[in-house]
Amino acid sequence: MLPKGQTKTNKMSKKLVAFALLFAFTLTNVLIAQVRSVSGTVTDAKNEPVANATITVKGTSRVTQTNGSGVYSIQAQKGEILVITSIGLKPMELKVSESGNLNARMQQDESTMQEVTVTAMDIKRNKRELGYSAQSVEGDVLKESQRENFLNGLAGRVAGLTVNPTSGVAGASTSVVIRGFNSLSLNNQPLFVVDGVIMDNSTLDENSDGGRGIGLASDRPNRNSDYTNRMADLNPNDIQSVTVLKGPEATALYGSQASSGAILITTKKATSTKLGIQYDNSFRFSKVTRFPDIYQKYDNGTNGQSANLFQYFGPEYAPGTQLYNNIDLFFRTGFAQTHNLGLDFGVKNSMFRVSGSIFDQTGVVPENDYKKYNLRISNTTKVGKWLDLTPSLAYISSENNKVMRSAGGYLLTLLQWPNDYSIVNVEDAQGGKIPLFS
DSSP states (O other): OOOTTOOHHHHHHHHHHHHHHHHHHHHHHHHHHHOEEEEEEEEOTTSOBOTTOEEEETTSSOEEEOOTTSEEEEEEOTTOEEEEEETTEEEEEEEOOSSSBOOEEOOBOHHHHTTEEEOGGGOEEEGGGOSSOEEEEEHHHHHHTTOSSGGGGGTTTSTTEEEEESOSSTTOOEEEEESSOOOSSSOOOOEEEETTEEEOOOOEETTSTTTTEEOOGGGSSOSSSOOOOSGGGSOGGGEEEEEEEOHHHHTGGGGGGGTTOEEEEEEOOOOOSSOEEEEEEEEEEEOOOOOOOOOOOBOSEETTEEOSSOOSSOSBOOTTOOOOOOHHHHOOOEEEEEEEEEEEEEETTEEEEEEEEEEEEEOSSTTOEEEEEEEEEEEEEEETTTEEEOOEEEEEEEEEEOOOOBTTBHHHHHHOOOTTOOEEEEEOTTSOEEEEEO
16 A cells, blocks of 8 residues: 555656666766876977977867976876877877876977078077068078079069179179168178178179279179179088078177178088988070170271271271171080089987089180089087087188170170281181181
């Protein structure tokens, strides 16, 4: 018999409620037992702590960050995934196991290294952190341009940088100006810095006080003999990157010597102790295909009167006078070849890079050629945890044979033949004889 007022259904409902409460209490205890505190230390490839790294339990809203010592702590269950991220480092994932201690060693993200810019005094900064204009060009880009002067390879790659080769002959110099000319009387070329060391880009000035001065053809002194920039002696294959600093903010640490800007060059260094060999070459032909139209009706002289010196508009040539085309026979087909060889090796904490280069160019102007030999040895040695030694030694030898040129260029000099030059016959392509000044 059931008590008065109680039915069988009510009794079953109370049993279900009691069973549900017991199941929920048991499940809660199980969940509490599974969720526990997971801690550890996050370090980088150099085993240094990574501060402010973000640790997230994948698929949840649980997140934390490492402190200044790279230590973190977060609530997680066995089998869950911890996602660890930090700027400049590759993201990584760790699976929570029985152990409550999970350490992580993160690797450098190579894709973010391209954003690092070398600034004044060889300081490396994140490009987005700079408060001034600085543009970088990778060394491989300059090398692939196959220019005999790597400065010419900067043309059109940096905003505000004007690059003007003085001529197209072998060994010609290059004028480099950042954001226009700052002075009408002083030198307007930027300061060049190689691996933090200030370098001299000047060359001999044969017209300045007996050749004791220095200067470039673009600075006006060497109008008849143009000498190569000293910075052009660098082997493009040894350049890792070139950074162009513009404005007073970017070059403040170099003072007045960088008033026209600065070009920072970072050279290549060995990155591994494993043996590595690199070789590349290039070959190039050059030929003059365009000439100005020449009006050949008047002999040397002025106002119809003959003269022994080269002057314009003398008397007209007599009818039947044979005229000669010396220009086509003067210029020749130029040829340039480059050979680069690099060797990387190392032992333990010391890495070496040895590189050599041979450049041989024959210009389109007769008797004009340029040869350059480069040899460079660099070393990177890590001493302890905080000290890196990076000595380097470079040997550069160049030989440049040139003909004299006038202020108007080689072509105008060609047309101004002195009267004591004689005419000789040379063979043309068909075996015929062609008169030519000699």
